[in-house]
Amino acid sequence: MVRYLQNLEEFAPVGYTVGVHIRFASPMYMRSTYPQAWQDLYSTNNYALRDPLVFWGISKTGVIRWSDINLPDPFGVMIKAAKHGLIYGAVASCGKITSRTIVGVSRDDREFTDSEMRGVAAIADALHEVTEPPTDLTPAMIEALRLVGEGFRHAAAAAELGISESAFKARLSSARDRLGAQTTAEALRMAREFRLI
Known part of the structure; x- marks a missing residue:
C-alpha cells in the first residue's frame, strides 16, 4: 500500500485524499495529505457529507476532473477548497457501491492530463485490490x-x-x-x- 501512496504523491503536488473500502460512510483506511488548514475546516464542517466530489465518487465509478463534475455545491465546498490551493483536481472511484474506494488528487497550476488521470485511476484500483477484505473465512x-x-x-x-x-x-x-x-x-x-x- 505504501508504494501506491508514494506514487500518488507524484500526481498530487497539493495533496491527495484516499478513502479505501468505504462502507456505511466509513472507510476501512483513510489518508489525506491536503493542507492541514483545509483538512481541519473540512472536518469541522462535516464537508464529507456535502462534498460534490464525494457524491460523485459514491454514485459513479471511473475518473473525472473536478471541473467536469456537474453536481450542485450549495455549501461552496469547491470554492473554499480553492482558497486552500486545491484549484485543479481529479477524483477516481472504483469498487462496488457497498465497498467503494475514492481517491482525490489536487494541484494548483493546471488541469490533470488524461494520462495523469489514468494513472490516478490505476492507483485507486490497485489500492482497492490490495486491501480487499478476504471473503473465504468461515x-x-x-x-x-x-x-x-x-x-x-x-x-x-x-x-x-x-x-x-x-x-x-x-x-x-x-x-x-x-x-x-x-x-x-x-x-x-x-x-x-x-x-x-
Whole structure:
C-alpha cells in the first residue's frame, strides 16, 4: 500500500485524499495529505457529507476532473477548497457501491492530463485490490479470532465453542492461512482492519 501512496504523491503536488473500502460512510483506511488548514475546516464542517466530489465518487465509478463534475455545491465546498490551493483536481472511484474506494488528487497550476488521470485511476484500483477484505473465512474461523481477541486462552475458547483445543487451533491456523498472516496476533489485527470482528 505504501508504494501506491508514494506514487500518488507524484500526481498530487497539493495533496491527495484516499478513502479505501468505504462502507456505511466509513472507510476501512483513510489518508489525506491536503493542507492541514483545509483538512481541519473540512472536518469541522462535516464537508464529507456535502462534498460534490464525494457524491460523485459514491454514485459513479471511473475518473473525472473536478471541473467536469456537474453536481450542485450549495455549501461552496469547491470554492473554499480553492482558497486552500486545491484549484485543479481529479477524483477516481472504483469498487462496488457497498465497498467503494475514492481517491482525490489536487494541484494548483493546471488541469490533470488524461494520462495523469489514468494513472490516478490505476492507483485507486490497485489500492482497492490490495486491501480487499478476504471473503473465504468461515464463520467458525471468524468466531475463533473473535474469542482470541476477547482474551480467551485456547482451552477456554475451545470449551466456549464446545470443540477440542486442537480443533480450535486448527481454526486459527486456517484463519491465518486465508488472511496470509504469520501469527495469530497479525491475523487478529487484519480481521479487525477488515471489520470481520
